[in-house]
Amino acid sequence: MKKQNPKKPSNLCQGKGESVVARISKKAKEIRKKNEPWTKAIQRATQELKSRGVLNGVKRKKVTYSTEELYGAKGQYKAGIVPEIRISYNRGRRILGKASSPQEIAQVVRKLFKKGSIETREHFFVIYLNNQNNIIGYHLHSSGGLTSTIVDNRIVFAIALKTLSTKIILAHNHPSGNLKASTADIKKTNEISKIGKFHDIEVLDHVIVTKDGYLSMMEEGLI
Numbered sequence: 001m002k003k004q005n006p007k008k009p010s011n012l013c014q015g016k017g018e019s020v021v022a023r024i025s026k027k028a029k030e031i032r033k034k035n036e037p038w039t040k041a042i043q044r045a046t047q048e049l050k051s052r053g054v055l056n057g058v059k060r061k062k063v064t065y066s067t068e069e070l071y072g073a074k075g076q077y078k079a080g081i082v083p084e085i086r087i088s089y090n091r092g093r094r095i096l097g098k099a100s101s102p103q104e105i106a107q108v109v110r111k112l113f114k115k116g117s118i119e120t121r122e123h124f125f126v127i128y129l130n131n132q133n134n135i136i137g138y139h140l141h142s143s144g145g146l147t148s149t150i151v152d153n154r155i156v157f158a159i160a161l162k163t164l165s166t167k168i169i170l171a172h173n174h175p176s177g178n179l180k181a182s183t184a185d186i187k188k189t190n191e192i193s194k195i196g197k198f199h200d201i202e203v204l205d206h207v208i209v210t211k212d213g214y215l216s217m218m219e220e221g222l223i
Contacts, residue, residue: 023049099133099169099204102216106209109171112138118211122149124172126156128165129204137163146175151188153195160201168196170206179215181208186222193223 024045031048032041099105109125110118117123124141139159142149149172160168170189181189185208193203205218217223 099127099129099135099167102205102207102214102219105169105171105205105207106214108135108138109173109207109209112140113173118173118209119175119177121145122147122173122175124149124151124170126159127169127171128160128163129167129169130164131166133167133204136165148184151192153192156192157195157199157201160196161199165201167202167204169204171209172206173209177210177212179208179210179213181206181215181217181220181222186217189217189223 024042027045027049028038028041031045032038105127108127112125113123122144124144125138126141127138128136130136141156142151144150156168159165170192172185185206189203189206196203203223205216206223208215208217
């Protein structure tokens, strides 16, 4: 019996394991004209391969998304870029003072207000400290109206973790001058303190300041 040579695969069968994208890209490189935009070459390659039936039956590549990528509306996000809170350090990790007492914290917080603003809008600050109670930074968490402002626990601890803080002090003003912690103040403080325990970050105090006075929730036994 005469031995028959196996038939060579036709051009249509070559690259059987290739994905659709790989075949189109390869063809586009072959037919691309000098200085022709890559997108046009891709379009021509796609049309040519479709007309020849080369793309028929080709298994499309399964697309998977890693946890490092974020996709949204077209043109809104770039693949692989995730929004994050960025923290900047001064060279040498500058220390802004020591948290020795509620009175000193109240003085520090008052200096953070622009002239006259302590009596017009409520502001919520978070002061970040190291293990030696040194102030390594502060953040104006939110500004609200005359009687309230919004506090997002996630942002409070996002910054604490980014700055490697081991302790934090909460502070806000009462534009009315009333030095009494509201039910909402107490609830939010204990809520943040409870979350802090999971991260081994201690909430030392929550200081309420006015133009002329202050209240320490720790001294009042409210934490």
